Structures are given as C-alpha cells and as structure tokens.
Amino acid sequence: MSQSFVYQAQPARVIFGRGTSARLPDEADRLGLRRLLVLSTPQQTALATQVQQLLGERAAGAFAGATMHTPIEVTERALAVVKELGIDGVVSVGGGSTTGLGKAIALRTDLPQIVLPTTYAGSEMTPLLGETRDGVKTTQRSPKVLPEVVVYDVDLTLSLPLQMSALSAFNAIAHAVEALYAPDGNPIVSLMAEEGVRAIVDALPRMMREPGDATARADVLYGAWLCACCLGSVTMGLHHKLCHTLGGLFDLPHAQTHAIVLPHALAYNAPEIPVALTHLRRAFKTEDPVQALLQLERECGIPLALRDIGMPRDGVARAIEQAMANPYGNPRRIEAGALGQLLERAWAGEGV
Known part of the structure; x- marks a missing residue:
C-alpha cells in the first residue's frame, strides 16, 4: 500500500x-x-x-x-x-x-x-x-x-412499501458512489462503498420480487449501513449538493430526488473518476455502471424525472444559481452550462 x-x-x-x-x-x-x-x-x-x-x-x-x-x-x-x-x-x-x-x-x-x-x-x-x-x-x-x-x-x-424501499436504497447507493471519488477518500471507505453497493444491487431485485423476504431485506439494510458509514466518513460532491439545493428550493421528496439525480451526476463526473468506476463496475458486475444504475431504477418502477416529483420547469435556473453560489469539492469542475444540461435532462427524465 x-x-x-x-x-x-x-x-x-x-x-x-x-x-x-x-x-x-x-x-x-x-x-x-x-x-x-x-x-x-x-x-x-x-x-x-x-x-x-x-x-x-x-x-x-x-x-x-x-x-x-x-x-x-x-x-x-x-x-x-x-x-x-x-x-x-x-x-x-x-x-x-x-x-x-x-x-x-x-x-x-x-x-x-x-x-x-x-x-x-x-x-x-x-x-x-x-x-x-x-x-x-x-x-x-x-x-x-x-x-x-x-x-x-x-x-x-419488512413493512416499508416497495417503492419507498427502492428509493431509499438508491439514496444509500448515492452515498457510496460519491465516497468513491471524494477528495478525502481512502481505501477503507472505498472497500465499504463497493461492498455496500454490491450488497444492495444484488438484493434489490430479490426484494422487489418478494417484499417479505427477510434475507433480501437484511442484505439491503446491511448494504445501506455500509453506505451510510461512507457518508459519515468523507465529504460529498456534486450529487449531494444538487439534491440539497433542489430539496430546499422546491421541497422535493428526499429519496426520490437522490434516485433521479444520481445517474446524471455520475455521468457528469465519469470522465474524471476512473478508479471509482472500477469499483462500481465490480459492484454492478457490468462495464457500464451508469446505464446499469438507470436500468435498475426502471426495473424498480421509480420516478425518473424531477418534473414528476414537483420541480417546476423554471426552477432549473434558480437551482444552477444556488448550486454555483458556494464552492465545494468535486472531481470535475462545476460549470453553469454543463450543470444546466445535467438538470435539464434530470428534469425531463432523459437518458444519460
């Protein structure tokens, strides 16, 4: 090492x-x-x-x-x-x-x-x-x-409704994804992040098929705990900044916002995070974790557009202004034009 x-x-x-x-x-x-x-x-x-x-x-x-x-x-x-x-x-x-x-x-x-x-x-x-x-x-x-x-x-x-279970699980995945490219990340957190994502991704389809499957629920909860440890150990980047901005401005539901924004934020940072993508490829068991994430969200039947959870069309400009107001660590430079494109796609529910 x-x-x-x-x-x-x-x-x-x-x-x-x-x-x-x-x-x-x-x-x-x-x-x-x-x-x-x-x-x-x-x-x-x-x-x-x-x-x-x-x-x-x-x-x-x-x-x-x-x-x-x-x-x-x-x-x-x-x-x-x-x-x-x-x-x-x-x-x-x-x-x-x-x-x-x-x-x-x-x-x-x-x-x-x-x-x-x-x-x-x-x-x-x-x-x-x-x-x-x-x-x-x-x-x-x-x-x-x-x-x-x-x-x-x-x-x-066990009684958590299926859609809310899935949304909450994607919220957990977001913690691990950002921890993998955090400026203060470390190999211990990366181990927890990869294992947390793997556990959730493996168990989510089983949980969606059998909501009362205690083993699947335990696996998701275990993965979520690891992802939460990541969130508590390092600083977060663009994804969490955007979700907090959108949640505060438009009172959007927390888990839904995280699930919708995550693939777009990951795609935005992808060119600058090769090591993080290696971890995610192993966790998702695929060469394209961004598309795998989107596909899993579709299979879980969760909202894929910010407009579907209450964000107004004219809110994109307000969100950009607030997100750009305070500097924060992120692997790719935050630029208003590129950020606007990200939010436009997320608002409309377009692919990445």
Missing part, C-alpha cells in the same frame, strides 16, 4: 439483526437514560407508540412532528417539548426526517440519541445535519449530532 490517507472511524454503537428492537430498554439503561422522548413523523405514530410501550417508564413522551428537510420551526417546537418534559435523551424511530430532528435537538442540547431506522437513508451513521430555513437547506458537520446507538432491526423494514 503506497497511498497515504487518513481514516476517522465514527464512534457509534451498532446493533444489527432481527428482533433487535427488544434490546432498546437495555441500551437506554446502559446510557443511564430515564426520561426519553420518542420522535417520529405523523405517519409513524403507531410505531412510536410501540416503542414507548417497549421502553415502559423510561419513555416520558412522544413528538410526532418530524418532517422532510428538518425545518427549523419544527425543531423549535420539539425543543419546547424537551424542556417541558425534562427529557434526558431521544429515540428517533423512522427514516431520515425523524433522525434529522433527533440530530437537530442533539446539536442544541447535547442529549444522547438512540436511532431505530425503518428505511435505508443512512443519516443515523453520520455526524452530518441538514436543516432548512426560508427555503434554503444548509449542511453542517458536528460530533454532537452523531447518534450514540443505532439499532438496525430488519423486522422494522
């Missing part, structure tokens, strides 16, 4: 398997938590109630107002509940929206977090937080927002 690199492992405790939710009370006790607030979206209140029952007297209350892109005003409402109930820790149950709210609370209070992911979004394994204020989504990195414990329970993903 002649390459010099720096690898910073994230100090999160991970529990993976089936039925692992039952270990929640023990994990709360291990952290010395006695007054936990259970967080969820409005759609997952039933699951949040189950978690409260599992925690018993350790659960002091619930807040079911988590929503996409972590709006500041939602965080402020949750913080009022934290203060009112004398909360000493949070349990986030759900996907990226709920995890984001838990992180936003932790940033301001330094309260411990336990996360039970129900999707493959991956935020639970990162020291990153994206928040939205007045239509602008900004991302920051802080060790204060990294959850202390992540409990991956395959059983919690």
Whole structure:
C-alpha cells in the first residue's frame, strides 16, 4: 500500500439483526437514560407508540412532528417539548426526517440519541445535519449530532412499501458512489462503498420480487449501513449538493430526488473518476455502471424525472444559481452550462 490517507472511524454503537428492537430498554439503561422522548413523523405514530410501550417508564413522551428537510420551526417546537418534559435523551424511530430532528435537538442540547431506522437513508451513521430555513437547506458537520446507538432491526423494514424501499436504497447507493471519488477518500471507505453497493444491487431485485423476504431485506439494510458509514466518513460532491439545493428550493421528496439525480451526476463526473468506476463496475458486475444504475431504477418502477416529483420547469435556473453560489469539492469542475444540461435532462427524465 503506497497511498497515504487518513481514516476517522465514527464512534457509534451498532446493533444489527432481527428482533433487535427488544434490546432498546437495555441500551437506554446502559446510557443511564430515564426520561426519553420518542420522535417520529405523523405517519409513524403507531410505531412510536410501540416503542414507548417497549421502553415502559423510561419513555416520558412522544413528538410526532418530524418532517422532510428538518425545518427549523419544527425543531423549535420539539425543543419546547424537551424542556417541558425534562427529557434526558431521544429515540428517533423512522427514516431520515425523524433522525434529522433527533440530530437537530442533539446539536442544541447535547442529549444522547438512540436511532431505530425503518428505511435505508443512512443519516443515523453520520455526524452530518441538514436543516432548512426560508427555503434554503444548509449542511453542517458536528460530533454532537452523531447518534450514540443505532439499532438496525430488519423486522422494522419488512413493512416499508416497495417503492419507498427502492428509493431509499438508491439514496444509500448515492452515498457510496460519491465516497468513491471524494477528495478525502481512502481505501477503507472505498472497500465499504463497493461492498455496500454490491450488497444492495444484488438484493434489490430479490426484494422487489418478494417484499417479505427477510434475507433480501437484511442484505439491503446491511448494504445501506455500509453506505451510510461512507457518508459519515468523507465529504460529498456534486450529487449531494444538487439534491440539497433542489430539496430546499422546491421541497422535493428526499429519496426520490437522490434516485433521479444520481445517474446524471455520475455521468457528469465519469470522465474524471476512473478508479471509482472500477469499483462500481465490480459492484454492478457490468462495464457500464451508469446505464446499469438507470436500468435498475426502471426495473424498480421509480420516478425518473424531477418534473414528476414537483420541480417546476423554471426552477432549473434558480437551482444552477444556488448550486454555483458556494464552492465545494468535486472531481470535475462545476460549470453553469454543463450543470444546466445535467438538470435539464434530470428534469425531463432523459437518458444519460
């Protein structure tokens, strides 16, 4: 090994398997938590109630107002509940929206977090937080927002609707793809990225055929965990910048935006990332990972155009302006003309 690199492992405790939710009370006790607030979206209140029952007297209350892109005003409402109930820790149950709210609370209070992911979004394994204020989504990195414990329970993903499962899986793949060409990447992260993509790509068709196949679900969740580790270990580039810009400007659904933009961003960077493409060729078992990615998205029946998820036609110019406003690392130089072509294709759902 002649390459010099720096690898910073994230100090999160991970529990993976089936039925692992039952270990929640023990994990709360291990952290010395006695007054936990259970967080969820409005759609997952039933699951949040189950978690409260599992925690018993350790659960002091619930807040079911988590929503996409972590709006500041939602965080402020949750913080009022934290203060009112004398909360000493949070349990986030759900996907990226709920995890984001838990992180936003932790940033301001330094309260411990336990996360039970129900999707493959991956935020639970990162020291990153994206928040939205007045239509602008900004991302920051802080060790204060990294959850202390992540409990991956395959059983919690079995009821995740198929299309949302696929979208969330492509969101995970995006983390690994960008990690492979990150300016601060390293061979350890590259190993996790390739294995994460391979696991998801291998298991997705099985999961789509048999949604209740626990083995396929476990393989996708395993791959998503590895991809999330990548997201938390290195900086992201053009793809994530565009998705955050589009999400903040037009309130687009997070996973759908990632799935649509990913093949276009990968094609944009392809001429400058030969090593990353070698990893992806092995993971996809094909010489053309960009087309393989598009084909897999078609087979999963997910949206392929930004216009189909709510982006207005005149939004391309606004997105270019905001994406160009702040410099960020990317293997290929960001140019307004080429970026416009990328967004036009993604908006219309055209091939790359």
